[in-house]
Amino acid sequence: MSKSKTNWQIVLITACMITGNLIGAGILGLPINTGLAGFFPSLIAMVAGGAMMFFTALILGNQVQLNREQASFDYPSLYQKYFGNIGKWVAVAANIVILYGLLTAYFTGGAKVLSSMVGINDENLPLFLCFAGFLIVITCINLKFIQKLNTVFIIFLGAAFAILTFIGSSHVKPVQLSYQDWDFLPATLPIIVTAFHFHNIIPVVVAELQYDVAAFKRSVMLGMLLAFVMNMTWVAVGIGVLPLTGENSILQSYQSNIPATVPMGIQLNSVVFTLVASLFAIVAICTSFLANGVGLMNFIKDLLLGSKLPTPRPLVVFLTFAPPLFTAIFYPDIFLKALNVVGGIGIITLFGILPAGITLMNKSLGKGIKIAAAVTLLFAGSVLVVEVMQEVGMLQLQPHVEYHQVDFDTTPPQPRN
Structure with a gap:
């Protein structure tokens, strides 16, 4: 890697890769979950x-x-180093929750x-199986082909997002x-945590940057900043377009576990x-599915x-895709629920609580970093506790909009000529 390329070109390329990895199912669910809390709180x-x-x-x-001399880097081994076997198996369990949950x-x-694209209101098993089969097949194809396909997908996502925000912002x-x-x-x-999750590819990113920590920091800052602007813009458009209650509303979509692009397309008429929203959603899902499926x-x-144990490829493929496939078949209305479990339990544990913990255990770090780690631990721990309490029925967070009279105009616009 040349010095000039390190300074800006490789940073820009890596930042775009990070942003592309962040555009997935999280962004599709954001306007629905966050809309019930409101734009400014969100x-x-x-x-x-x-x-x-x-x-x-x-x-x-x-x-x-720091562990660049190892033959390979993985998070379970990292956390085993700090927390022993408990840390290792907590990391394994959290990663399983993340990856299986995302595929579901x-x-x-x-x-x-x-x-929604083909005008079917009820669940259609043959259509679902065709779509699931397509995702599984393209994930199992040669890795170089996947990388090329992913690049095309990311370019399309950028263009489609620009079109969607342009059309939606006028309404x-x-x-x-x-x-x-x-x-x-x-x-x-x-779901906000899920929308900012790319941490599974950090070992690959750092290696691609030849372990240049400064370049990695700049790449992450730029990539996440781009993702933040996209997420914020999409949330503003989604909340601004969709009514809170009633037919084809944020509340109805939340209760039905529907991605934001579906009600937005109907509302704008x-x-x-x-068409663009549907393609954007499908491509965003394909892009994320490829990365997480391979992972x-x-x-x-x-x-x-x-x-x-033996590792024949058919067995690996079966163990990878069968659990989320059957979960999706028996629980087809689990989209937003799955994202909440992924973010509130898996991601917040593996990429929130445990990194903060190893930082607090490192005696060589300064007071400022320790304070930041303590705040992170408190924040992440609170998210985990709230999510677990909701899952076991000890806490029920319900949107107050159900009990409020909303005066927003919910009449869809007439189709344009």
């Missing part, structure tokens, strides 16, 4: 969640650099979008951005928006090797 939560994920990304990038969300979310009702429900805000944090296959293979 904006504050996005700043806090993004800052936490940025801080832990730098921690983990530094750990990759991609299966169900993509099926919802496809059903935003500013009054809808003024709604606030601070009590429901904790329920938005898991624009053929162009609906899960490698993770399963490593687990089998570690247990001395």
